[in-house]
Amino acid sequence: MGSxxxxxxxxxxxxxxxxTQQPKVNVFASVIDPKVTNTLIRKLNQIAPLEDLRHVKRVRKSxxxxxxxxxxxxxxAGEDGDExxxxxxxxLELVNCYQLNPFVTQVCRHAATTKEEWEEQCKLWPTSFHPPTYNIDGITGFNEEDSKVVFNHMNHALRLAISSNHQLVNAAVIVDPCANQIIASACDEIFSWDTCLNGNSNRELLLHQDEASGSHDAANRFLSSNLQLNGSHNDCHPSYKGVSCLNPWQWSQQHLSSSSSSxxxxxxxxxxxxxxxxxxxxRNLFPDVGRTAETSAQVNPVENSTAESPHKKHKTDPIKVKNAEVAPTDTFLCKSDRPYLCTGYDIYLAWEPCAxxxxxxxxxRxxxxxxxxxxxxxxxxxxxxRLQGEKSLNHHYAVFRVILPDEALGRLELDASATETIKKDD
Structure with a gap:
């Protein structure tokens, strides 16, 4: 059933x-006299520590x-099961010394990642549950106002994805959530038609920022099609061959002649x-000493505005990012106030990114x-x-999928068909 x-x-x-399908492991346990609990725990932690089961509590109270x-x-429990x-x-010496009666029971092999998993684990044996400690808005849900902001920015990304050079591509929109301001937006540029003929590129087809805040009904006309995009699929529809992250190796299969206009x-x-x-x-907002705005690097035309442009310190603390000051509208900020990469920003993509x-x-960041x-x-x-779960990385972001309603998905079939028709006519 669709959304x-x-x-x-x-x-x-x-x-x-x-x-109910979590992997389990067998352990030896025994009912004990409460008076010797601390003594047994201390000795067992020395001679038989549960190194790979740190989430499992050693004692169960019933x-x-x-x-x-x-x-x-x-x-x-060893390979011999209950032997x-x-x-x-x-x-065994402790068992004999304290006259214990061992029995075999099961505990969950891995720590719970959700409250539902934890509750199910505790039916077997008590475990610990540690929800995410990093404070990233949205992990515990979005309120109505924040949801509308997310949908509007996703609308922008979807518009870009279907409007670029009459072919479906991936699109990205970087947003400063503190000011709800679009910082940059772009489409795939691995393949660009007629660039050699008329000098135009994908960036000239970007929509204006004010168009990104349109209603959901208007945005639905730009959404996607007969592909079961809210589900999973194994074969890529021909209309989506231009999406770079869906086909990261497609460039190696192309044999373009020198006379080609792409x-x-x-x-x-x-x-x-x-x-x-x-x-x-x-670079444009924070030019080096001696450089002027006119000689700084060219900026995406859609975002070439310094009005109410917030800046962030060279920190990764989201709270400090939110408390950042607003840049003056008629002057450039000093070099020391230049943002550190994309710290604190959000990005909206039509398609899930590749590695x-x-x-x-x-x-x-x-x-x-x-x-x-x-x-x-x-x-x-x-x-x-799931790169976001790789513990060895020195930065972790939160990842969300925006699921579109069936009404919106049903409309891309027409837009995708129209796009293919225009492309063939060209």
Missing amino acids: TKWEIVHIPGKPPISP CSNGQTQLSLILCL LGSMPEHV FWHPLRHAAMVAIEYSAARD MCAMALVHQ IRRIFYAFPNPNAGALGGVH
Whole structure:
């Protein structure tokens, strides 16, 4: 059954597991006298620590015949299952010394990632649950006002994706959420038609910022089609061959002649181009000493405005980002106040990014990523991989998928068909 309204779904760093299907492991346990609990725990932590089960509580408290009963995990069960012979010698000594009666029970192998998983785990044996400690807006839900902001910016990205050179491509919109201001927007530039003939490029087809805040009904005319984009698919529809992150290796399969009126650049995915525009904007707003605004790097025409442009310190603390001052409208800010990459910014993408784009957004210190359509071919944020859950990275962003209603999805079939018709006529 499809969706009847816009939805924002958080994509966690690990794939969700059904609470009833969590992997389990066998352990030896025993009912104990409450008086010796601390002594046994201290000794067992030394001779049989639960290194790989740190989320599992060693003691379970239950009620039997109206009396409190304590059970204690002794150690992991060996390959022989419930055979006491598989129990380590030092543990056996404790069993004999305290006259324990070991039994085999099961505990969940991995720590819970959601409250629902945790509640199911505790039915077997008590575990600890530690929800995300980083404070990123949206992980626990969006209010109505914030949801509208997200939908409007996603509208902008979807408009760009379908309006670029009469072909469907990926689009990226970088937003400063503190001021609800678009910093940069771009489309895929791995393939650009007629560039050699008339000198035009994708960036000239970008929509104006005020068009991005239109109503949902207007935006629906620019959405997507007969592809089950709210679900998953294995084969890429011909209309979507131009989406760089869906087909990151397509450039290697092209054999363009020197007389062709098109060019390929494998690295110019929408997210990469948007990052480039954001950097150019920073250079324009914060020129080096002796440089003027006129001689600074060219900025994306859509975003070439310094009006109420907030700046951020060279910090990654979102709270400090929110408290940043507003830049004057008629002067440039000093060099020391220049933003540090894209710290604190959000990015909206039509399609889930590939690994290259996702890593670039890690390096840029992006705060939140929103995408509309999954990428089953090369998606790095849920489709194939989950880069946001990689603990070895020095920065982590929150990832959300914006699910479109069926009414909106049904309209892209016409727009996609019209796009293909225009492309063939050209």
